[in-house]
Amino acid sequence: MSDFTSEFWNWFVGLITVLSIAGCAILLWSQSRYKVKLDEHGQPQKTTGHVWDEDLTELNTPMPRWWMGMFWLTIVFGVVYLVLYPGAGTWAGKYGWKATGEYDEEVKQANAAYGPLFNKYLHQDLKQVANDPQAHAIGERLFLTYCAQCHGSDARGNKGYPNLADGDWLYGGDPSVIKETIMKGRNGVMPPMGAALGSDKDIENVAHYVRSLSGMAADPIKVSFGKEKFGACAACHGGDAHGNQMLGAPNLTDKVWLYGGSVDTVMETIRKGRNNTMPAWGEFLGEPKVHVLAAYVWSLSNDPQRAAPASEAAAP
Amino acid sequence: MNVPAPRETVIKMYESRADIHPREVKGRFASLRWVFVWLTQILFYGVPWLMVNGRQAVLFDLETRKFHLFGLTLWPQDFIYLAALLIICAYGLFLVTAVAGRIWCGYACPQTVYTEIFLWIERRLEGNRSARIRLDRQGWNAEKIAKRGSKHLVWGLVALWTGFTFVGYFTPIRVLGDEALRFALGPWETFWVLFYACATYENAGWLREQVCKYMCPYARFQSAMFDRDTLIVSYDSLRGEPRGAVKSAANATGKGDCIDCSMCVQVCPTGIDIRQGLQYECIGCAACIDACDSVMDKVDKPRGLVRYSTQTALEERWSGARIRQRILRPRVIGYGAFFLLIAGAMTASLALRTPLKLDVIRDRGAMGREVEDGQIENVYRLQVMNTGETPHVFRIAVEGIPGAVVAGADTVELRGASARAVPVRVRIDPSRAKTGSNHIAFRVTATDDERVGVTEKAVFIVPK
Secondary structure (H helix, E strand, O other): OOOOOOHHHHHHHHHHHHHHHHHHHHHHHHHOEEEEEEOOOOOEOOEEEEEEOOOEEEEOOOEEHHHHHHHHHHHHHHHHHHHHOOOOOOOOOOOOOOHHHHHHHHHHHHHHHHHHHHHHHHOOOHHHHHOOHHHHHHHHHHHHHHOHHHHOOOOOOEOOEOOOOOOOOOOOOOHHHHHHHHHHOEEEEEOOOHHHHOOHHHHHHHHHHHHHHOOOOOOHHHHHHHHHHOHHHHHHHOOOOOOEOOOOEOOOOOOOOOOOOOHHHHHHHHHHOEEEEEOOOHHHHOHHHHHHHHHHHHHHHHOOOOOOOOOOOOOO | OOOOOOOEEEEEOEEOOOOOOOOOOOOHHHHHHHHHHHHHHHHHHHHHHOEEOOEEOEEEEOOOOEEEEOOEEEOHHHHHHHHHHHHHHHHHHHHHHHHHOOHHHHHHOHHHHHHHHHHHHHHHHHOOHHHHHHHHHOOOOHHHHHHHHHHHHHHHHHHHHHHHHHHOOOOOHHHHHHHHHOOOOOHHHHHHHHHHHHHHHHHHHHHOHHHHHHHOHHHHHHHHOOOOOOOEEEEOHHHHOOOOOOOOHHHHOOOOOOOOOOHHHHOOOOOOOHHHOOOOOOOOOOHHHHHHHHHHHHOOOOOOOEEEEOHHHHHHOOOHHHHHHOOOOHHHHHHHHHHHHHHHHHHHHHHOOOOEEEEEEEOOOOOOEEOOOOOEEEEEEEEEEEOOOOOEEEEEEEEOOOOOEEEOOOEEEEOOOEEEEEEEEEEEOHHHOOOEEEEEEEEEEEOOEEEEEEEEEEEEEEOO
């Protein structure tokens, strides 16, 4: 597709290109011969006849002929190029070359080169892939390229982006579920509960109750009031507040906080809700890469040799 | 009737090259040139076959971006050495040119060296200067076809071998040789072998002095390094003129030493007459000196009618000692000092170089996170590059904030000449650092060799 909105510019560019080449040819032809005066012996004089500053003349020192031949070659090259490649206006060129085509070709080559490697792992069980050192190294590089922006280079997450190394899972920690998460993405929604719960006081009470579930400091009176209101939350988080991995509703009884566990933050979460998106990578990366990636992510919290020490992992 | 003579005519601004058939020359300077031909060619054709540590000793591996020079491996980060090398080459050339003119051109430049080799082949197959001129003029017959054909065949083979060797610096030459024997070279390898073969064949076989006269940029700016005390190939006109053949003792009176035998013109590879003084075409090869010396020997006159001399020396009739005294002049000292300075700095830098590189990239996704016990954690990606050939286990330590530690595994194993991105978490007690950014540094050291270690600065952020 043309970048210009008007046909005029295509013609303009095309015409200038073609005229420039023709102009070069004319210039070359006209400058390769020169009319000079004859001296008193009837011989052509040795200067071109140009005189500057009264007596400064230009000697005619002929250039080698192959040099002129090279100029003609560049003109031939220019014409051939314009026929084969897009260069003159909207003319697409005989080769149909495109920058995007070049890119696609390189991607195809890379896939042909690395495809068999990934396909080998695709036919292996995810836990088996996780124990393969080469697959681990590939997975690490894939993670650093595609996942680290949100989840951090160490996969321990950021505010709003889950920690992938703590063994706590919103949608389940089975390797096949992790793979599904990467392939299809996730959209975790916590609706705003402010209106359903009532006043700010009620929200604060529920926040204290939620904190108490994790054994965090909480006001006992507010906890008891909050507990009465928790029914509104139980639909997703469950009566025992252990969450629901089918919905991606977090377990509220552990110390893992996606957005933070302070009273203010929990109140904000309850009042305004949360909307969290993990994009789908299946189409972009393709299943073979996602397979290796899922195995790597799973290994972060499972392989005893590579998992974080127990003291660093959050309580279940 | 009187036809008025035309007052104007049309001339061509381009002309075809006049063939030059330099006569073979023997003498001190010709021998010296052959020494350089052998030296440079043994180096060029031989070096790619040398092996070190089980790999090619000199290999510029463009695909993995590693340049191997014997025990040394240069990475893209070492690009500065290339700059230094080019500066050293440039100043070396400036220095030599200021002292002795175009001796690089005359003895060691690939254009001269290959032309010399190709001329030698030409002489062996087509005969000497007069035989070649005769061959040029005669029509195409079996003799001419055989001579010309065999010459181009041998030229072509030398050129192909040269192209093959050149590519052998970039693709392991043994693999390349194996592929070439099986006619299984890749498309790019084939292209570059043929490209350099064609360039050699064309430059040394056909273009020759045209390269020096019309293409070489160095030849064009050499006048900037020249002065009146620079050695040039010069004809001593005070001694030589008036020139003329000496037929008898009577005829010798009033004549100079030049017998006008035109040997100096016949041997000149650029086709000039040195007796017309310094000309831009002169590449300082001294073929005319050798030729004239042998003629002077024959006519029993002292050598040196054509000799390496300087402009001042010719005018002031200086001796050789006086010329040598003038070598140490400000221009030469300046070039020399700069040459030594850069060469020294590069050598020192290469000798003191640690075979380990480190880049620290802080995770930009978050300022910092609070972990359970109130400590603050920042995440970094450490690009650790083991640029040596020995595998090492490296320990990652952090300094700059008291009590700062690397959480989790703090060692990483790397094979020789490999790189790895290592995610690293640094944990501190916030009471021991200020809110905002704090300066820290990562120290990566090989566990088995304390000397292999580098420190890289970074920033630790304590969020409000």
